[in-house]
Each structure stands twice: as C-alpha cells, then as structure tokens.
Amino acid sequence: MQISDIADKNAPYWWEHAAVKPLPQQALDQQIDVAIVGAGYAGLAAGLVLARAGRSVLALDAMNPGEGASSRNGGITSGNIRPAHDAIAKRFGEDTAAAIEAEGKVARDFLEDLISTEQLDCDYQKTGLFSGAVGFDQYDNMARRADKLAKNLGIESYAVPHGEQQQYVGSDFYRGGTVRMDIGGLHPARFHNELLRVAVEAGLGVHSNTPATAIQQEHDGFRVTTPRGNIKAQKVLVCTNGYTNGATPYLRRRLIPVRSRMIATEELPADVMARLMPKGMMMGEGLKMGYYYRPSPDGKRILLGGRDGSVKGDPAEPVAVLRNGLISRFAELENVRLSHTWFGNVAMNRDLLPRIFERDGILYATGFCGSGTVWAPWTGTRAAYKLLGNKELGNSAFDFRPPAAVPLYRGKPWFIPAVIQGYRLQDFITLRRARR
Numbered sequence: 001m002q003i004s005d006i007a008d009k010n011a012p013y014w015w016e017h018a019a020v021k022p023l024p025q026q027a028l029d030q031q032i033d034v035a036i037v038g039a040g041y042a043g044l045a046a047g048l049v050l051a052r053a054g055r056s057v058l059a060l061d062a063m064n065p066g067e068g069a070s071s072r073n074g075g076i077t078s079g080n081i082r083p084a085h086d087a088i089a090k091r092f093g094e095d096t097a098a099a100i101e102a103e104g105k106v107a108r109d110f111l112e113d114l115i116s117t118e119q120l121d122c123d124y125q126k127t128g129l130f131s132g133a134v135g136f137d138q139y140d141n142m143a144r145r146a147d148k149l150a151k152n153l154g155i156e157s158y159a160v161p162h163g164e165q166q167q168y169v170g171s172d173f174y175r176g177g178t179v180r181m182d183i184g185g186l187h188p189a190r191f192h193n194e195l196l197r198v199a200v201e202a203g204l205g206v207h208s209n210t211p212a213t214a215i216q217q218e219h220d221g222f223r224v225t226t227p228r229g230n231i232k233a234q235k236v237l238v239c240t241n242g243y244t245n246g247a248t249p250y251l252r253r254r255l256i257p258v259r260s261r262m263i264a265t266e267e268l269p270a271d272v273m274a275r276l277m278p279k280g281m282m283m284g285e286g287l288k289m290g291y292y293y294r295p296s297p298d299g300k301r302i303l304l305g306g307r308d309g310s311v312k313g314d315p316a317e318p319v320a321v322l323r324n325g326l327i328s329r330f331a332e333l334e335n336v337r338l339s340h341t342w343f344g345n346v347a348m349n350r351d352l353l354p355r356i357f358e359r360d361g362i363l364y365a366t367g368f369c370g371s372g373t374v375w376a377p378w379t380g381t382r383a384a385y386k387l388l389g390n391k392e393l394g395n396s397a398f399d400f401r402p403p404a405a406v407p408l409y410r411g412k413p414w415f416i417p418a419v420i421q422g423y424r425l426q427d428f429i430t431l432r433r434a435r436r
C-alpha cells in the first residue's frame with residue numbers, strides 16, 4: 001500500500017494555515033550573552049525573556065524554526081505527567097511529587113496568560129478534556145483521581161458515567177470517563193509562529209538552517225560551532241528535545257526520540273461532528289498506546305494522534321494503524337478519507353519527567369515526554385530566569401538531577417518498534433480483561 005492510497009498529503013494539516021519557513025538569513029553575531037540551541041516553543045519562550053531582560057541572545061535552529069515538534073503536535077494543552085503521583089513520590093519523595101502536580105496547574109495558567117498578554121493569535125480554546133475509560137474498574141480509579149484533583153488543586157474535574165458518555169463522545173468504545181476543564185486546545189503552528197513573532201520583536205535573533213555542531217567550554221564562556229561560523233557565548237541553553245543530536249552527546253544519551261504520528265480526516269458534515277464530538281473537547285484514553293484526538297479549530301475535522309512505532313520506512317503501515325484506531329472509536333467513519341498525515345519526534349527519558357538541569361555549565365530544558373505544549377514554554381521560561389539569576393522566577397519542581405543515561409543507547413532507537421509492540425500487547429490484554 002502507498003501512502004497516497006490512504007491520505008491526500010504527507011504533511012502537517014497545521015502547515016496549511018501557518019507554514020514553517022526559513023527566516024531571512026542574517027550575519028551571525030560573534031559575541032553574545034546567551035546562545036540557545038533549538039527554536040521550538042522552549043527555545044523561543046526562553047529567548048523572549050532573555051531579550052526583554054536586555055541580553056544579547058540568539059536561537060539557532062538546524063531546520064526552519066518550528067519544524068521540530070512545535071508546529072506538528074496535537075495542540076492539546078494537557079501538561080500531562082506520565083508517572084502516577086505515588087510512583088513519583090516513591091522515587092523522588094512526596095514533596096517533589098506534590099510540587100510537580102501543583103506546577104502543572106501553574107504552568108497551564110502561565111500558558112493561558114502568555115497567549116492573552118502577548119495577544120498570540122493561535123485559536124486557543126479552553127474546551128476541557130474528556131479521558132475515556134476502557135473498563136469499569138479503570139473508570140472507578142479515574143473517577144477517584146478526578147475527585148482528588150478537584151479537592152487538592154481546585155481543578156474543575158468530574159466523572160462521567162457510561163450512561164452519560166454520549167454527551168461527550170459519540171462512541172461506545174469507553175466505559176465512562178472523566179473531564180477536566182483546565183485543559184484546552186490551540187493551533188500549534190500558529191502558536192509557534194506567534195511566539196516567534198513576539199520573540200523576534202523583543203530582540204531575539206533567530207537563525208534557521210544553522211545547526212550547532214559542537215559546544216565547547218572555554219575559560220571565559222562557550223564556543224558554539226556552526227557551519228556558518230563560530231559564536232562566543234557567555235551561556236548556553238539547549239532546547240532540542242526530540243531532535244537532539246551529536247552536538248550535545250551528554251543529552252543524547254538521556255533522551256530517546258519517539259515518533260508520534262497524526263492523521264486528519266477530510267471535512268466531515270456538521271451533524272456528524274456534532275454527534276461524534278458534541279462538546280468539541282480534547283480527547284484522551286486510558287491505554288498505554290491510547291490515542292489522543294480533537295476537532296480541528298474550525299470544528300470540521302477530527303485530528304487523531306498516537307505513537308507511530310517505526311523508526312524508518314514507509315508510513316503507510318503506521319497510518320493504517322491510526323486509521324483503524326479512529327474507526328474502532330467511530331465506526332461510522334469507516335469510509336472516511338484522510339486529508340493529511342505527518343509525524344514528529346517527542347523525547348522520552350528514563351523517569352518520564354520533563355527537566356531543567358545543568359551539566360558542565362550548559363543549561364538544558366527538555367524531556368517533555370509527548371506533552372510539551374505546556375511544558376516547553378514553561379520550562380524554557382523558567383530556564384531563562386535561572387540564567388538571569390532570578391531565584392524566584394527561575395524556580396521549578398523540574399529543576400533537579402539530570403535523567404539517567406539509557407543503557408546501550410548512543411542515538412539510534414533501534415528498540416522502539418519492539419517496545420511499542422510490547423505496549424500494544426499490554427493494551428490488547430487490558431481491553432480483553434476489561435470487556436470480559
């Protein structure tokens with residue numbers, strides 16, 4: 001099967017409205033205060049703060065700015081943390097677990113505030129997120145968690161029993177679910193474009209197609225090598241997440257790039273959209289390899305994403321998996337045509353927690369584990385304040401020891417297809433048990 005048999009375009013739907021493109025090439029400054037590597041959400045958010053604080057600052061990007069995950073994602077402002085509270089508490093202590101949970105709320109508020117204060121035109125809507133339970137036991141657990149979230153953090157969150165689920169999703173796939181109203185959706189490429197606009201206006205120099213190929217510490221700062229010349233920077237911040245490469249070998253051993261893929265349906269009739277996604281919420285589900293999906297900002301299509309499972313090769317097979325996922329949730333879409341499919345890299349680390357950390361004088365803000373729409377601008381901003389020496393605003397629960405290196409890993413994630421197959425098998429068993 002060819003990709004063109006399944007989808008019209010092998011490119012992000014989002015790029016129809018906000019293309020990623022190279023910026024006019026400017027001369028590279030030779031001597032600056034801060035060099036940022038990576039011009040996605042994290043790098044730009046950091047650059048905005050630093051430029052406004054009067055620092056001379058550049059963001060280098062190996063591709064066009066935004067061409068990494070920041071213009072390709074689902075735009076769901078979840079600020080999700082993968083490990084459960086108890087697992088974090090066991091590993092890092094109760095205080096860290098509580099601080100991380102609380103920071104999610106602050107970071108989501110921060111994003112909303114950033115969008116409104118800077119007037120970023122990015123289709124942001126706080127729609128709420130419905131998480132579907134795949135079995136009744138899972139529903140009970142999720143309902144308890146929703147209750148805790150409301151009590152402990154004052155977040156509007158509640159359980160939706162199976163009998164009421166059709167008000168939220170026109171599917172019988174779930175056995176009830178939960179809603180949290182502090183999450184919404186934005187247009188990721190527009191958000192990136194707008195962040196780029198305000199950062200450049202503030203004085204951030206952004207250089208597309210300018211990879212940092214090496215970063216060396218010298219007696220009075222750092223030398224950043226690029227094919228367009230060298231830069232001398234007092235400080236360096238690395239924000240390369242799922243696109244990390246050999247320029248930062250220490251980070252590369254700690255982050256595993258994983259392909260995340262999305263599909264977009266052709267435009268659907270208004271009555272179908274109203275039946276399948278009655279409240280226009282963002283959607284998630286309680287499976288290891290579960291899908292996330294949402295209506296497009298104009299409410300005319302469904303965009304669905306999940307792990308791709310491949311590291312190279314023809315995209316037709318992973319697209320077919322996603323399409324089957326869509327149809328198993330919404331049988332009436334059996335004959336629907338896909339208009340777009342695309343993938344980008346997310347970055348996983350061993351403990352599945354985002355991080356700000358310093359090593360050999362270089363600061364890193366990365367490791368968003370598939371949920372960087374909230375975490376990347378947030379940690380980028382905290383990292384910038386840390387570089388400015390602002391202890392209060394530079395403070396973050398994610399600022400602690402670096403994630404551990406991944407054994408036997410030097411940059412080629414050969415084991416990903418096997419891991420994904422393992423997770424799919426676990427999900428298969430979970431579903432079988434839940435539906436018995």
Ligand SMILES: Cc1cc2nc3c(=O)[nH]c(=O)nc-3n(C[C@H](O)[C@H](O)[C@H](O)COP(=O)(O)OP(=O)(O)OC[C@H]3O[C@@H](n4cnc5c(N)ncnc54)[C@H](O)[C@@H]3O)c2cc1C
Pocket residue numbers: 037038039040041042043060061062063064065066067068069070071072073074075076077078079210211212213239240241242243244245247260261262292305342343344345346365366368369370371372373374375376
């Ligand atoms: C398909 C998909 C769906 C997703 N859906 C969601 C979602 O719904 N909600 C959510 O919260 N998150 C989602 N994510 C994750 C989210 O997009 C990312 O976590 C976030 O965009 C990371 O931003 P970033 O700035 O850290 O990195 P990126 O945007 O990935 O930018 C990193 C940049 O670093 C550059 N770079 C790398 N190495 C070098 C170098 N040596 N020199 C110069 N530049 C370099 C790259 O070119 C790249 O542009 C999704 C991701 C994907 C791929």
